[in-house]
Amino acid sequence: MAERTPQTLANHVRIDPPFHYFLLPVFAISWILSVVILVRHPGFLHFWIVVFNTALIVAIIRFRQYALKVQDRVIRLEERLRLATLLPDSLRPQIARLSAGQLIALRFASDAELPALVERTLSANLAPADIKKAIQNWRPDYWRV
Numbered sequence: 001m002a003e004r005t006p007q008t009l010a011n012h013v014r015i016d017p018p019f020h021y022f023l024l025p026v027f028a029i030s031w032i033l034s035v036v037i038l039v040r041h042p043g044f045l046h047f048w049i050v051v052f053n054t055a056l057i058v059a060i061i062r063f064r065q066y067a068l069k070v071q072d073r074v075i076r077l078e079e080r081l082r083l084a085t086l087l088p089d090s091l092r093p094q095i096a097r098l099s100a101g102q103l104i105a106l107r108f109a110s111d112a113e114l115p116a117l118v119e120r121t122l123s124a125n126l127a128p129a130d131i132k133k134a135i136q137n138w139r140p141d142y143w144r145v
Helices: 017-040 044-086 092-097 100-106 114-124 128-134
Strands: none
Touching (some): 017 044, 044 092, 044 114, 100 114, 100 128
């Protein structure tokens, strides 16, 4: 089995080829073609095809957003449990102050650097992008959709 490329800030964004390179382009091209046909040959049927193609595009984007939202909820739960285990007693009561975006960004921090990074995040109210930039030892998340 081939080893995975170590994940870093530069390469952690995930592209889903079937979704990004097939499904979205097919639906986008279909929508554009249906609009061109409607403009050239106005009529109820062509109008309805544009409406239907629009509904399909909205549906596939929403389905993906729903999956990502569920995934983010699971990540938040995992990180809260991880923080409750790794943080010193003085920081544990402050876990609730972390936003969803901050929790999701903190998942990439190694166990060793997590307490200091949480303390810094809470004191400076770091944005998720700043949290990721501050991570020294990247903890990969290869399961992200």
